[in-house]
Amino acid sequence: MILDRSELKLFHAAMALIEFEGNKRLHIVPYSIKYEPPAPDDEAELLDAIFHSPEVLKDIAEHLPPQTPRKVADLIQSWQHPLTGKFTVIQLGPEPLFLGFDRAFAVAGITHSIASVVGKFPAAVDTVLLPFGRFIVYDAYLQTYDMGFSERMKAMFADEAARCKKEGLIVRDGRELAKNAESWMEDARRHLEEHERHQKELEEKDEMPEGCHRGALAGLAPDERERAAKAASDAAFDRADASSADKLRMKLLGKLSKKGQPVHALAEQLSCLSKARLQELGRALDLTRLSKLRKDELVQLVAEALEQNPRFDEVLSICFPEEFRAVRDAVAAGGVKEFDLEDPKELHAACRMPELVGLGMLFVSGTKASFALSDLFMSQAPSLDWDGIEARVQQGQRIFDHIGAAVYLRGIMLALDANDEFGEGLSGNEVIDIIARYMQAGYAGFAIMSFEGDPDELYLVDGSLCDSCYPPDGDSEWTEGLLLDQEMDPLIEDILDGQQGKEPRPLPEGVENDADVEEWMLRIPEVQELRSYLDAHVPDDADDYFFADDVIEEFLYDMRFGMPGTNSIQHYLNILDEYGFVPTEAVLTQLLNRIMKMMNAVPIWPNNGWSPIELFHRNPEKDSDIQIDTTRIV
Numbered sequence: 068m069i070l071d072r073s074e075l076k077l078f079h080a081a082m083a084l085i086e087f088e089g090n091k092r093l094h095i096v097p098y099s100i101k102y103e104p105p106a107p108d109d110e111a112e113l114l115d116a117i118f119h120s121p122e123v124l125k126d127i128a129e130h131l132p133p134q135t136p137r138k139v140a141d142l143i144q145s146w147q148h149p150l151t152g153k154f155t156v157i158q159l160g161p162e163p164l165f166l167g168f169d170r171a172f173a174v175a176g177i178t179h180s181i182a183s184v185v186g187k188f189p190a191a192v193d194t195v196l197l198p199f200g201r202f203i204v205y206d207a208y209l210q211t212y213d214m215g216f217s218e219r220m221k222a223m224f225a226d227e228a229a230r231c232k233k234e235g236l237i238v239r240d241g242r243e244l245a246k247n248a249e250s251w252m253e254d255a256r257r258h259l260e261e262h263e264r265h266q267k268e269l270e271e272k273d274e275m276p277e278g279c280h281r282g283a284l285a286g287l288a289p290d291e292r293e294r295a296a297k298a299a300s301d302a303a304f305d306r307a308d309a310s311s312a313d314k315l316r317m318k319l320l321g322k323l324s325k326k327g328q329p330v331h332a333l334a335e336q337l338s339c340l341s342k343a344r345l346q347e348l349g350r351a352l353d354l355t356r357l358s359k360l361r362k363d364e365l366v367q368l369v370a371e372a373l374e375q376n377p378r379f380d381e382v383l384s385i386c387f388p389e390e391f392r393a394v395r396d397a398v399a400a401g402g403v404k405e406f407d408l409e410d411p412k413e414l415h416a417a418c419r420m421p422e423l424v425g426l427g428m429l430f431v432s433g434t435k436a437s438f439a440l441s442d443l444f445m446s447q448a449p450s451l452d453w454d455g456i457e458a459r460v461q462q463g464q465r466i467f468d469h470i471g472a473a474v475y476l477r478g479i480m481l482a483l484d485a486n487d488e489f490g491e492g493l494s495g496n497e498v499i500d501i502i503a504r505y506m507q508a509g510y511a512g513f514a515i516m517s518f519e520g521d522p523d524e525l526y527l528v529d530g531s532l533c534d535s536c537y538p539p540d541g542d543s544e545w546t547e548g549l550l551l552d553q554e555m556d557p558l559i560e561d562i563l564d565g566q567q568g569k570e571p572r573p574l575p576e577g578v579e580n581d582a583d584v585e586e587w588m589l590r591i592p593e594v595q596e597l598r599s600y601l602d603a604h605v606p607d608d609a610d611d612y613f614f615a616d617d618v619i620e621e622f623l624y625d626m627r628f629g630m631p632g633t634n635s636i637q638h639y640l641n642i643l644d645e646y647g648f649v650p651t652e653a654v655l656t657q658l659l660n661r662i663m664k665m666m667n668a669v670p671i672w673p674n675n676g677w678s679p680i681e682l683f684h685r686n687p688e689k690d691s692d693i694q695i696d697t698t699r700i701v
Contacts, residue, residue, distance in 0.1 A: 472583060
């Protein structure tokens with residue numbers, strides 16, 4: 068909502084008087100015996116000074132000119148305790164809300180809606196909230212910040228708004244604001260002072276090791292740190308991206324360049340596919356005895372099968388989601404999608420265009436690229452159930468992502484268990500086919516393995532464990548069926564022994580894939596605590612923005628194993644030494660406590676994805692004598 072004409076007149080009258088009387092006391096802009104509206108920048112500075120000066124506001128309210136209208140005087144009286152600070156503006160249902168001071172505020176626009184003023188949600192703003200009768204308004208100035216909020220942060224804001232709604236902490240009435248703003252401001256100041264005092268005490272106790280300094284990210288709140296680190300990472304990526312654009316273009320031209328116009332003939336497009344991809348396509352068409360055929364025989368057989376009995380719904384259902392979207396885009400464009408390779412964005416988009424199992428191919432000539440669909444497919448496209456096929460494609464990605472997240476969390480698991488948990492009713496063979504397809508495309512961070520002595524079981528093994536499981540000749544090519552029959556690696560055997568009797572840890576809430584698991588681990592409080600400590604102790608020759616993250620990433624990688632050699636404090640001190648951080652005796656105790664707390668809080672594979680502290684609380688009688696804050700629980 069916005070103020071109506073009469074409300075707007077009252078607001079401007081009160082604001083003009085506040086500005087005139089405030090400037091007489093603060094001298095922010097040139098003084099005049101008659102009120103003259105300041106320039107916008109000057110007015111913003113003046114209002115900021117007034118509303119951050121409680122004594123000035125009180126003096127104005129007590130010494131208003133005698134001719135001041137009653138409504139204006141009452142309004143100015145209610146403005147003696149404004150709510151000043153930073154807020155996050157989000158959309159909750161039909162109304163925007165300002166999150167701050169552990170509450171949510173429903174704020175009315177002045178002459179324009181809040182949505183049109185902030186531009187997009189969520190938005191970070193610095194402003195002053197004022198009571199306006201039954202409504203809440205702002206002081207006509209919103210200083211906005213372009214934060215580039217991540218999806219995770221947006222979800223956190225939505226959760227905060229939902230909490231405020233559930234607990235009755237959405238403030239809509241200006242009278243409630245006028246009554247409580249002073250105490251809310253006082254609470255915020257007290258919390259800030261306590262935080263600053265606590266930080267100062269830590270700094271005074273903490274002797275900086277020689278060759279270290281307090282990094283640029285030290286002391287920042289998690290969201291502020293994330294924004295600063297992301298900005299530095301994006302800048303580094305942009306520099307690398309600019310220097311690699313020409314290399315990327317040459318790589319694309321060298322790999323895909325073909326003379327002349329795009330070829331639509333199905334057999335010619337199929338001939339561009341690998342033999343493994345042709346076999347996969349043949350199986351989708353129910354063809355048999357494919358393994359002994361030469362590539363030219365496969366091309367002919369698959370082309371004839373498609374021409375005689377086009378089953379493009381089956382072919383599309385084994386696409387990856389980005390492949391499926393590429394097909395739909397090309398169909399909508401009439402069968403050909405064009406790319407200008409001199410445009411960096413289009414160059415990257417062209418590089419991501421995959422082979423589409425006989426439906427379409429990418430052709431490059433000079434600085435132009437064309438993604439073309441076959442004539443046969445285009446003739447059948449209008450009759451296909453696109454939404455139904457897309458649902459199957461999305462199901463395949465969802466199953467693969469969930470299984471990948473579980474393997475990342477647990478290290479190793481039976482394929483049968485993965486199917487039971489995440490197969491969504493598909494058969495074991497269907498789920499294995501989905502996994503194999505992603506593996507052949509290079510997307511999987513894990514492998515499918517069978518072992519000598521246990522040939523009837525298939526295991527899904529995290530990629531970190533696979534290096535020691537490749538055949539002795541070092542050939543990491545996936546064989547037919549993606550199975551590597553070999554002797555079980557001792558490390559995998561130890562992890563499986565540790566998992567005995569421990570139920571698998573379910574995926575944390577909101578986790579959909581292995582990248583989400585990694586993000587979730589970074590949000591573990593004990594991980595954040597150690598990272599914050601490292602931010603404040605950066606070696607002089609290390610980058611402020613990457614040192615702590617690089618160390619934490621290596622710690623997390625090793626801690627997941629939960630095995631001898633990776634569960635000792637000395638191991639992590641050695642890692643720190645490699646990064647140039649050598650703790651002095653004065654800081655060693657603080658550092659060791661933080662490392663041990665992180666070790667206890669990070670999920671480990673022998674615990675089937677549970678952290679030591681989680682497993683301890685689930686079975687306290689087994690380790691009741693262990694001090695969980697100083698000792699790693701195994």
